[in-house]
Amino acid sequence: MSAVVSKSSPVVVAGQSEPATPASIINLSSFDNCFVPFPTAALLLFDQPVDDTIETIKKALSHALVHYHPMAGRLATGADGELHIACTGEGASFVAASATCSLDELATTSPLLLRDLTLRYPGEYCGLSDALLLIQVTEFSCGGFAVGVTWNHLIADGVGMAQFLQAIGELARGMPAPSVVPVRFEGSLPCLPQPMVTWLRSQMRIETDEMASLDVTISSSLISRVKAECGDCTTFEAVAAMLWRCRTRATMSDSEAPALLVFLSNVREVVGAKDGFYGNCLTMQFVQATSSTVAKSDIKDLVKLIRLAKEKIPDLYKNVGSSDEQQQVPPSYNILTISSWRNLGFDAVDFESGKPARVMWQGEKTVALFCYLCPPCKGKYGLNVISLCVKPEHADAFLGELAALDI
Template structure:
């Protein structure tokens, strides 16, 4: 691969192109209170990269213009987080009124090599703007954007955002709107909503799980990029259907079962086969929570962990592992039902007991999220949709070992996985397990 030099311009602050109050979607809130879905995500950065191989005219200026136009209906994204007092409590909100420093920092960059000659995974830290590691999430930008143009005319759009403003589906919706406006459409196809009084609150059981995970001792994790062949996923799906009388198995279920099994096998040397193995996966609950069409705030959470023993996951039938994941997915709607409170309270008590006895941590917990159907792969700034969507996870201390399934690429014969789920001493074993699964 070629050596590449990436040059960056100083950041400019992109503001809404006109007064948001004139927008049909302006809801007259200068302060938008964070919901129970937003609050756990304050200060949690997410970075995604959209890789475009087809050139367009002046990518940086085209996207900067589209961004400025999109910030009119999506005006909260140009705001800042702030605290406000109400009675005897202090709450966090999005401050949306006009401020001198409101807006989105935008960096135009260039690379002196062609996309096809560059291993982008080695340059991700140069292809986006990041928040300071020790920065205060209050009053800092909620979104950072960088557009890097390569010598071939292809370009990479790197976006980093504070997850308090939007989940992955919400940010995908916003990026699609930026693309539509950059292409000359008069308004976004989807009317955005950030303030939704009808939204059901995050279930208390989920809030307890989130607090529990945040209380765990972090482990030093190493980043691993893995591929899961289509042929293997297809085989798991077909075998599952044969065992369960034609019942379907989704790609997500097959890939998640495989990751859980292989990761558990890789770390088994540090755990007993009878020890617990727990899997949590991120679920988008817009439909269950009653979110309006176009709502782009947070409406996802880590579902209550699927519980098994390490031995059952590592050595049992993969079809049984898939079935456990399906059962957990089927339970999600009932989280919003008062009648299910007792069941989930019992789940919470078991988790707390494991944590209290030191049986919850690196060896037996895995979180999986999926970007395959979020919509980032549909963003189009004028030259078509991205050839690839990539993510960034910084190596270091993490409380929940995690894997992210990335969108597939047309013509590719595998699913890409970004994994921050193993310590360095287990990374090779994890990749070997994936490569030799049978």
């Protein structure tokens, strides 16, 4: 008999002591407005139980929403037609669930069961009446549990959501308040020019083609070897270069067509954001070459291109006008977007039984062709890559290219 996940009906969890006052308004920053209201989901798997897991996390969530009250609000449209956050206190959507398998059995069950561990919005984008935050806690037969969090990207980026989940964990462990004071409105952030915001938003589109869902591990030995060959090279640069070349080789149909690598970077330090800021503070950086160049290059040469792009990030806020590079966008399937969740803080979340055994990105359709770099599973070494970046007919070739690197 196959494993199943049984879910309770959703309930609304609001802040424990939110005052019944007229809703305050939080304007979205230009960094927020670089995104469209699309859902993002993270799944944290814990192999050790918590006493009364569901009620403990539910209560801690309610407490956390007092400190993170915008999370309990809704999107609204102002008189000027612009979106903002209305702090209505309506709350987050919460579902309790149970699975008939153990965590160890997840790897051998249907991928559909893994999808059942997070909640989804009814549409491809988040509507004005939708909760900004959906949380599901699933208990497994072994005593372990999963916390799936789905959120409207306009409310927070990955750093912000990891901070919020860490706060829930601290409150679940009995702390009177989160150790980090949350900041949602950040008036000191630079205001990005409207042409730049508009252009970046135009790149946020739901993929209509079916993409293969892949979950692979890049071994620590391969990463170490590539880093040694490249000299002074970060893990991100090494893995991004490997993925870029392998995907280009697997999908290339025109050697002279552009192959664009896009990577997301947290720029809180660059722009001087306040400690505890949990709104969006990301930039997208681009590295472009022809498909043949990417396919034939040594990994170390691609690392150099990626490093040069990273070094230019501080300059984005000195010369932020529209440019020819922004206007020359190749077809979507020629673009690979990489987001690293290695250092965001998801792997530091602790609800009282220790840190997660695994952190995963969850997605079906996405606004770009993504590879998410996640921390390795507990007890393993390397880097977990979860992706929707190739069509099914290119999946075997992509995996074959990755395997060839590790010989």
